[in-house]
Amino acid sequence: MAPFLLWISSLFFFFGFASSHLIEVAASRKECFFEDLHVNDQMTVTYQVGGGGHLDIDFWVSSPDGNAIRKNIRYSTGTVSITAEKDGRYEYCFSNQMSAIADKIVSFNVHGVIYIGEGADEIVAPIEREIRALAHGLTSVKDEQEYIVVRERTHRNTAESTNARVKWWSIMQAVVLFSVVAWQVYYLKSFFEVKRVI
Template sequence: MARLLLWLSSLFLFFQLVSSHLIEIPASKKECFFEDLHEHDQMTVTYQVGGGGHLDIDFWISDPEGGAIRKNIRYSTGTVSITATKDGRHEYCFSNQMSTIADKIVSFNVHGVIYVGDEATEVVAPIEREIRTLAHGLTSVKDEQEYIVIRERTHRNTAESTNARVKWWSISQTVVLFSVVAWQVYYLKSFFEVKRVI
């Protein structure tokens, strides 16, 4: 059993690749990015819509021949993982084509695991394995923190917008109230006025 684990760990040596992006996608447009992957490489895209419209976006990943591998339609957040079945340029796109008015702000992270085959048969030290596990855990924590920051920004914008609407509604009610009071005083004053007849 230990030999099997040792063989599997030497078979799947990997290096973590991480990048984080924040983009704005105009209404009726799409933004596409690409990664050059080799067979058995893994790629994970984690995304979240941080602002605009109903906070939803279309997302898909296509293989080097243009065929869709995964597709998410009108999701506000998502995580899509693929394992490349062929070498080439894999494209992933965020589409705001369903919206004609609202621009969308999307935050996304791309993680990759590079596959290393049988040519790397050296034994991986336990400390190196632990460091890689910790690196993977730190990446997950970083993703979660970015998710929380975007959610906090969205909630803060909603609270500030609601606060501004309540303020202006209160001001308009006060103006209407004073206008009605002034009109009533004027009307009652004119009702009790003595009119002289010449």
């Protein structure tokens, strides 16, 4: 029963450690964050670019030594998981240095899961296994929901932009049409004016 309570407490820790962020990465800049991890801790970062340029960004995770562990170049969405091989501060960065003009809006989630070791002498209860599978499934659902929210925001912005362009185009066409009609009425009226010479 004690391992079950330990697993439940780590599950609550998991829910407390998962977080979601929305940042704007300026053109020719990078934004970096860090997490302090211990050996065998797992960290997963999922991200989506919600606006700006070609909807792509560079992403990498660095070890405490400063070496890049994982790297995604010009991806619009991605999931990167690492398992800490040693204690220390792991840094993850979003880079918009390839763009000189467009700022990027990035939504990302960070999930940290402390795994309880499954050694040869440890027997994992079926309910613990199910709880772990449920926690993993819940993380996947949350990531998918975040992705859907970002895509909905992007599509809504596109639809509103298109709506505004159509509205202004229609107003411009109406102004041109009424101007042409007014000019034609004035021009035709001038044909029927009788000019008298006194």
